[in-house]
Amino acid sequence: MTGPIDDIAARADAGRAPSRARSGPPVHRERHFAERIGWLRAAVLGANDGIVSTASLVVGVAAAESARANVLIAGVAGLVAGAMSMAAGEYISVSSQSDTERADLARERRELATTPDAELRELQGIYVARGLDPDLARRVAEQLTAHGALEAHARDELGFTTAHAARPVQAALASAAMFSVGAALPLIVAAVAPSRWIIPLVSASSLLFLALLGGLAATAGGASRLRGALRVTFWSALAMGLTALVGRLFGAAV
Ligand SMILES: [Zn+2]
Secondary structure, three states, X not given: OOOHHHHXXXXXXXXXXXHHHOOOOOOOOOOOHHHHHHHXXXXXXXXXXXXXXXXXXXXXXXXXXXXXXXXXXXHHHHXXXXXXXXXXXXXXXXXXHHHHHHHHHHHHHHHHHHOHHHHHHHXXXXXXXXXXXXXXXXXXXXXXXXXXXXXXXHHHOOOOOHHHOOOHHHHHHHHHHXXXXXXXXXXHHHHHOOHHHHHHHHHHHHHHHHHHHHHHHHHHOOOOHHHHHHHHHHHHHHHHHHHHHHHHHHHHHO
């Protein structure tokens, strides 16, 4: 399912005469980190959450001296519950972003229909504020308005871009899938490790996976790999440590 911004871009592209509108020097294509932000954030968040919550669950249940079958049942239940809640949470939050975008665009469309001159002056003002002189800004505003008024206002006035457009289903599926992948890692380790090695092996391997994930996310986002890895590892170790403590106390109590 595409968002309101995609619809505008698609309509503008459909209306555009490709050869005449795009004559001139070939555009060299460069990829910016910003293009990856949308899906990267959901994917890393999902995988990270999957590893931390499932590894903590497995370590906590194992710390309560439970049999391997109980540890795995708890882990699988955690995976399913976590994936569903991630998907639901992401879908709801991105849908509300999509609703806001749709409402803003509907208002913009109305204003373009009722007060086109004021909208043109507004667009001119935006280009003047960006450094164009008033005459040139006027001509740019006129040409872009003729080319696709709503697209120009969506991009330059509202700041909407297709790179950041809200795609609820895509975001929900991405985070649920990544949560499941993340959660499967400690589960596989718990399934193959000797019983009395489940806690140390699940903890160590999960921290390793998290450090790799943190470093990967930092690299893809153009940030420091080491800092990314350390940040994720520290907070995850804290979460797992506290859960193991609770599991140990709970195990001793029952
Ligand atoms: Zn406007």
